[in-house]
Amino acid sequence: MSGYREHLLVIALFVVLVFLFAYPFSLHLHEAVISSHVDNLLNVWIMSWDAHAVVTDPTALFQANMNYPSPDSLAYSEHLFILAMFAAPISWVTGNPVLAYNLVALLGFALCGYAMYLLARYLTGSRLAAFAAGVFFAFVPYHFSTIVHVHVSLYLFQPLIILMLFRYFDVGERRYLLGLGAAFLAQALLGWYQLAFSSIPIGLFLLWKTLSPRWREHLGALLRVVGVLALCMLVILPFALPYFRLHKNIPEKEGEPAINVIAHATARDYVRVLPQNWLYGKLGFLPTGNPGEGNALFPGFLVFPLLVLALFSALKGARTRGKGSAEASRSHEELDFPANHGTSDPPAWSGGAEESGGLGTPMANGMEGRGAPGPETGGNGPSAPASPPRAFHDPCSGHGEPGVAGFDVARGLRNEVTSSGESVSSHQGLDTGYHDGTGERTSHHIHEGGPFNEGHVKLLTSASRRAYFVYFAALGLTCFVLSLGPEPHGIPNPLYKALHKLPIYGFVRFPTRYHIMVILSLSVMVAYGCSHLQDILERKRGRSWANATVAAVTALVLLEFLVVSLPYSAVAVGDAVPRVYRDLADVEGAVVAEVPMPAVGNSVVFEDPLTINYGTLDNTFLSALREQDATYFSIYNWKKLLNGMSGYYPLFYRRALVETLSFPSSRSLHFLRGAGVNHLVVQWERYPPEMQSEVREKLDKSPGVTLVEDYPEGQSLYRLEPLETAPATDLDIQLAAPGLAGPGQHLSSSLVLSNPSSRPFLNLDEKRQPVEASWRDGKGEVVRRESSYFYCPFFIAGEEGALAPFELTAPVAAGEYTLELTVKEGALEGRSWETRVMVDDFLDVESESDIRGALEAAWGALSSSKPEESGPGGAPSSPAEEASDSGEATSLPASITNPAGGAFSRGPAVDETPLEGISAADLSSGECFSLTVVVHNGGAALWEREREGVVGTVAVTARWTREGDAAWEMVQQGSLPCDLAPDQEAIFPIPLQAPVEEGEYSLTLRLNCLGITYIGEPLTLSIKVTRQANTTHVIRADSNTQPL
Structure with a gap:
């Protein structure tokens, strides 16, 4: 199968699976959102505002219409800029922002699986193992648990960042360095959480390289990577400045990184699934958490035996056998470079001097000319003379380069090679990777010249396999510890506290979300485990058995994670949007407030700046629902709006909440008129029946208030006259x-x-x-x-x-x-x-x-x-x-x-x-x-x-x-x-x-x-x-x- 066809097939498989998991919601993408309106409609508004601002006034991107008159209102939550750019064409063509949002969200789920497929395919050389890893990464319960928080759930660029980082150090080509920058920039512009999370695997890898015994050889690559990331940060800086301004002006008591006390991982969370889980939801012996709560951290039971297999794979290393050849019976060390020569072994894993201290080493000249097999040698052992440096050959690229016998992201898939030197196209379908003469799948490097023609392969060393296993294990363990929060069970977490002294990690208010990187690490382990399982079964039962078994494992993972009938809520779009919001589009200079506003239930101190948050609202969920509905409907007029509820409550909005609790008292009307609000949308259904007539009578008698129109959907539009205020x-x-x-x-x-x-x-x-x-x-x-x-x-x-x-x-x-x-x-x-x-x-x-x-x-x-x-x-x-x-x-x-x-x-x-x-x-x-x-x-x-x-x-x-x-x-x-x-x-x-x-x-x-x-x-x-x-x-x- 040619490269682009395989990409399309894999993407199509993930898209189909995502839409099946989302059924029947996937039939209502144009008129509903998963779970409830809360957060979903906020995200729809954010992405719609981004697209609106880009074509009207890009310099006012963060001066959104929500929470008038507060500045930088887009900065009260994640800006979702990169998602908005993907969704904008869909919204412009269809006129349906909800459809655009849902398509981007579900396709993003599918691309998460595809991105992990690319990384795992590169690391293992096995398509089926890579597909299993992608399935785990895309459909693990935590992914659906965060589905309403797209800035968390769409972590599709994280595997690509690691892949490009590995490829650049393994190959040394500029395109991978540029790919690293592009992936990092895209993930960072999705949200600040993702920028914080991206920095952990990058930092861990660069630290490992820096501390390796051969750090001087990596110095140039390290500096170039740091330079590209610095350029990316310059691009990101304009998006960060509004957040810095906001942080500068918030009360000092709120200036410290806010930690949601219920949002750190607990032991019970690691056995929690969604109630819609088809298998465990029916069995009922596991606790459940609803979509949006972000606490379903259960990784499944199958991951544990796969982790054991991955560990065995790392400890044992790769082996090869040549059919009927004396070299086939040699040990890995006999076929590989001699240990005292030291080897730089890209991609993916390296041996030699690097094995004890670092990861894959970039090779300027392929084999570095030390003990490398070449045309002059009939084999490669201690007695073999060193051949001139040669590059690895990429059959898909058409030129020699350091590479991997496996997947090349930019070029497609390499061909399979038998021990007789025959190039076999992988047209048989979603095959497992590369095989030696016995049919065993291996990850190997194809060397141009004698070894390529004679069927010799350069295998992954056991030490290098251990090195990469240790890298992902360290990444997963680090993020697992971070997900526990600052004081799990009252025990101080020094790693968390040290990391959160750095500014970017102040955005991480929910420590549980570090679990994203735990999932990434586990996904790679799933690939390693499935790859090792293939090796074992291919040697013992043949390729068909191996393929069928790994496919069955993947099916069981899907069964463990299968969700059915995810809840969804209908959303008014187009002509179904209440007419009052559409009519406001024709009112020049309208500044709107929608009443009644959320009720403040248990505030104690009423001195500015007020302390108001989710805990001080009378009904937090209902308040967020109504405020985000009002914000969403403003898409249809883009008028300034006093309402709006996001991740931060601006100071003027807090005063508005307490002053409008007595609406329609004269004091509350004076406040609104004095603040510049000139139109009121009254939602009558939110008042008890016995109060509706009283409120209407009071509004009719209030000076400076005029009824514009009563609407059959249950709203009334009033016009407010300006009020002269005291200077x-x-x-x-x-x-x-x-x-x-x-x-x-x-x-x-x-x-x-x-x-x-x-x-x-x-x-x-x-x-x-x-x-x-x-x-x-x-x-x-x-x-x-x-x-x-x-x-x-x-x-x-x-x-x-x-x-x-x-x-x-x-x-x-x-x-x-x-x-x-x-x-x-x-x-x-x-x-x-x-x-x-x-x-x-x-x-x-x-x-x-x-x-x-x-x-x-x-x-x-x-x-x-x-x-x-x-x-x-x-x-x-x-x-x-x-x-x-x-x-x-x-x-x-x-x-x-x-x-x-x-x-x-x-x-x-x-x-x-x-x-x-x-x-x-x-x-x-x-x-x-x-x-x-x-x-x-x-x-x-x-x-x-x-x-x-x-x-x-x-x-x-x-x-x-x-x-x-x-x-x-x-x-x-x-x-x-x-x-x-x-x-x-x-x-x-x-x-x-x-x-x-x-x-x-x-x-x-x-x-x-x-x-x-x-x-x-x-x-x-x-x-x-x-x-x-x-x-x-x-x-x-x-x-x-x-x-x-």
Whole structure:
């Protein structure tokens, strides 16, 4: 069979098998995705956006339409660029992005098997053994377990990277070096996981070469490989820069590589299969894991005897016999080069000096002229004179080159050679490889000249077979250890921790995915085992028996891995897509939000930047499903979209989630309109029937909201008018810094922002806002300059306040200092503040038993720059009409003064009377609001805003309880504005969120030294939460509730 025909046959076989495994889903590729919409539709959107950006504005590739207004939104997940380029022509021709995605995914599965076939064919010289390895690689349960994560499951270029690496070192031709670069680049541009995984086999191979005794001979090849990989990294760099920008701006607490605690391999995972497994799923004695969970690591039972055979093959080495020849009875060592001559034996395995320390050696002149058989010699033994260097002959290439009697990736398949020198074309079908005169299959090198004509073959040495076996065993063992995660069963994993200090491995949040390289290594072992089984059976029973047995083994592997009826979910495409999304394509400049947005279920702290992840959402799977549906449907209009859920939640999106929980309260509508959202898609089916009329009525009455159209599919489209927002220059901002700090120690500070306007303040910039701090001593000399940063709050409603915390480090010398802080960039650029800080030793809460203090309510603006705006009793005057319909309880703006001496003082608007039984008006369910409080440190210990760990941090705990339901409780927390020194007082806002269920609630505020003790007396407020509060009320210092 000619080379290209064999390629087509092998690919066709794998394609057929993949489509059979995927049946009946394979009949619905145009209208469904495997498993569920989650992740699949995200991948469809990513690949579609890539194709869209390439033809519209390639420079804006990462400025995708999801998660408006956050930048680089494509970088929140894998960019899948190379897959998108494969899928784009299909999508452009068919107009069906789902079909394009599914075809690429399933064909990628088939090509995984084909790529492993090429590698195993090169290593063993056996087609059937290579096919068995490809079957294992493509259909192992883990592959289907990751099928919805195409950046993980499509590892088709990994075997090609290793193959090209081997070929280049074995042959030394430039085309293999270029092939290595192309395969590496393609795999890296598929996803960052694959780049990380690719580096392990490459690094292991290059390390082995570098440490070999003959490293100087490899030095040129090593440098060229490193050079090509460096050029590839330059191509990859533009794709990496958005991820670097993202990493630079995320909160430091989230900046460390995130490890999914349930995503490391466990012992039970190694016996886990898919529930759709035809054999073991029926038997029911193995645990199961669903497609997409990525935890079905079972390699099958047949792999174990094949591993034993592979080990025997490596220990025993290859043998040859010539029919009727005296040389046929010689040992391998007698037929090979003498050991004291040293041999470089490409491809695949090498002998001689390289055997003890390295892998295959590139040969510039074939046999290097040492003890090589040639036309002048009748054999090759110690007494044979050295012949001139000759190249191995590749019958398919038509010219001499170092090569392998087996598969040449670029040229096709070599012919088979009998011991009589007859060239036999492999037209018999998918045959087993090369055979000597007895019919035994061997992997050998064909030498041009005498040995070629006389039937002599250069065999693989036993030592070189061991070397390559050790390489793949080391690769598999290394990745197996990495897949266990940083601390398997509480035991530190130093290999994992050392490797993950390198930047690229920070992308690997799921350690289990290192199992990909374990599968690759096991696949090669399967090829070795099947190859050795062929050798044994050919000697004992003949070629037919050998072929049939290996084919039967392959069939049994398929039976072990067979899955039937993989679950799939229908997806709307084309005209079936709800018309509202298609109509938006004609709306110029549309910025869309789809409501209701996911509900935040158990957040505790509501200070920006919020901490929101899968664990804080009320229903993680349902939230991801709805958000990714909205993202997918945006393919049909490509309008900017507030929604979107990927591997990272941008900071503005987190604020949007908590602010829209009370939708359609006036506060939530102000937030959306102020953020630039001008169209709403309301999904009515996501509201309970009894709420739909209430929501519609509220939207109809809300100013700036207009119904565009009701759609029969269950959506409504509303248009939102722009809302004038307060500029940053209108904010009253004070610096909160501790009156006392330890020499050279970190200290927590913040800017306390108050919005005295009736208009909300919106900040759309997620970047860190850099500040410069200068410390001046008593002589006015600057003794320390440092840089820090804060995040500007994203939303401050009218008459409310917020904190923007940051960290500083005190000077090392004790004394009194003046701290000057200047904002260098961002919304507050150019603004500066000063305060005084004493630097000296202090007592902490863990060493001081005298922890005393007080918490008081302050419903007025504190040291406001506009005291004339305050109403009676310290309450602010009524906000403008647009804010008065907000439906939320509006707390009063808060600010902080820091007079000489470094202690904070209360402004004139503070009610001095401790309050009991404070009552408040209605809040909308799930509505955010803030309360201004006064905190006084009356003890001898410094209160720290943040500590390493939790114990000892002082905060304001807010505990919600519900009347008539003693078991119900919800706890939230407000942070101090800064570390608080003894006898220091601070006035600041704490952001909270009302419960989502209607009812009468008590809200109890109390100072809490976390993990140690409560401080002072509690404050209790009575709050009524309704689904839609119609008036805004001020929380007051009496039992009355007064509407504004």
